[in-house]
Amino acid sequence: xxxxxNFLTRTEGCIVETQTDTPLKRxxxxxxxxxxxxxxxxxxxxxxxxxxxxxxxxxxxxxxPSKAECAARVTEYVFKYLNSFRIPNHFMERRDTxxxxxxxxxxxxxxxxxxxxxxxxxxxxxxxxxxxxxxFPVVELVYKxxxxxxxxxxxxxxxxxxxxxxxxxxxxxxxxxxxxxxxRSFMERRGFRLIDMWLEFGRFxxxxxxxxxxxxxxxxxxxxxxxxxxxxxxxxxEIGDYRExxxxxxxxxxx
Numbered sequence: 001x002x003x004x005x006n007f008l009t010r011t012e013g014c015i016v017e018t019q020t021d022t023p024l025k026r027x028x029x030x031x032x033x034x035x036x037x038x039x040x041x042x043x044x045x046x047x048x049x050x051x052x053x054x055x056x057x058x059x060x061x062x063x064x065p066s067k068a069e070c071a072a073r074v075t076e077y078v079f080k081y082l083n084s085f086r087i088p089n090h091f092m093e094r095r096d097t098x099x100x101x102x103x104x105x106x107x108x109x110x111x112x113x114x115x116x117x118x119x120x121x122x123x124x125x126x127x128x129x130x131x132x133x134x135x136f137p138v139v140e141l142v143y144k145x146x147x148x149x150x151x152x153x154x155x156x157x158x159x160x161x162x163x164x165x166x167x168x169x170x171x172x173x174x175x176x177x178x179x180x181x182x183x184r185s186f187m188e189r190r191g192f193r194l195i196d197m198w199l200e201f202g203r204f205x206x207x208x209x210x211x212x213x214x215x216x217x218x219x220x221x222x223x224x225x226x227x228x229x230x231x232x233x234x235x236x237x238e239i240g241d242y243r244e245x246x247x248x249x250x251x252x253x254x255x
Contacts, residue, residue: 024041024042024043024046026039026040027040027041027042030047035051035052035053035071035217035236036049036050036051036052037050038050044104045103045104045204046092046101046102046103047104048095048099048100048102049102049213050068050098051067051068051069051071051072051213052068052098053068053071054066054067055067055243065097065247066097066098067243068098070215070216070246070247070250071098071213071215071216071217072094072097072099072215073097073250073254074214074215074250075094075100075214075215076093076094076100077253078183078214078215078253079091081182081186082182082214085178085182087178087179087210088175088207088208088209089209089210090102090105090204090209090210100213103209104204105202105203105209105211106203107200107201107211108163108164108168108200108202108208109144109145110142110144110153110158110163110172110201111150112140112141112142112172112176112198112201113141113196113198113199114137114138114139114180114197115134115137115195116133116137116180116184116194116196117132117134117193117195117196117222118130118131119131119195119196119220122138137177139173139176139177141153141155141157141158141169142198143157143163155169168208171208172199172201172208175201175208175210176199179199179210180194180197183197190252190253191223191225191252192224192230192252193224194219194220195220195222195229196220197214197220198219216235216253217235217236218232220232221249228245230245
């Protein structure tokens with residue numbers, strides 16, 4: 001039996017989803033990174049994102065979800081939650097345990113980091129003690145360029161490099177600030193402090209949307225009761241055996 005999928009159409013200037021009984025087909029690989037693969041689909045306006053990373057150490061009973069499954073489930077849950085607050089993002093649906101169906105965007109090579117507490121390199125740069133709560137969220141821009149190590153930049157750098165516009169930068173920072181407020185409340189209701197988060201953006205039909213994924217690799221959180229830190233920067237680098245804490249965070253965020 002054919003599976004129903006959502007396709008994107010535009011009606012009176014608004015992006016809406018329509019349904020078809022024609023199953024989407026995966027075609028050529030567009031991009032492969034450390035943790036994800038992106039595939040073209042038979043719908044020219046959407047792609048599949050497949051998470052591919054696994055934990056270095058497996059459970060003895062091998063019952064628990066893989067890292068790829070955790071990443072896909074948390075991303076689905078968070079993007080749907082942001083959608084409920086009208087925060088625009090590219091998510092459409094989760095296809096299976098580790099694959100997402102999303103809008104096909106032209107990615108902007110600038111990430112936005114929002115910080116609520118001082119931690120890591122931020123403490124070194126500004127001489128603050130780790131864990132210091134900031135009186136106002138700090139928004140930082142990161143130029144996504146592997147060859148030069150993802151440097152911090154400001155809006156004038158971005159304009160000089162010609163990779164985005166002043167209007168897009170303002171939109172990205174506005175969306176990031178709202179997403180941070182929503183996610184901070186989301187985390188607190190689940191017993192966590194949102195230390196910081198990393199957001200990526202792209203263009204779809206002239207609009208700026210949050211793209212890529214939002215999962216434990218994308219943020220730092222601290223459990224309020226225990227003080228335990230869940231550090232996305234370590235998860236991204238695959239440092240140590242973190243399966244237990246990663247799956248525990250997955251369970252609490254998607255409950």
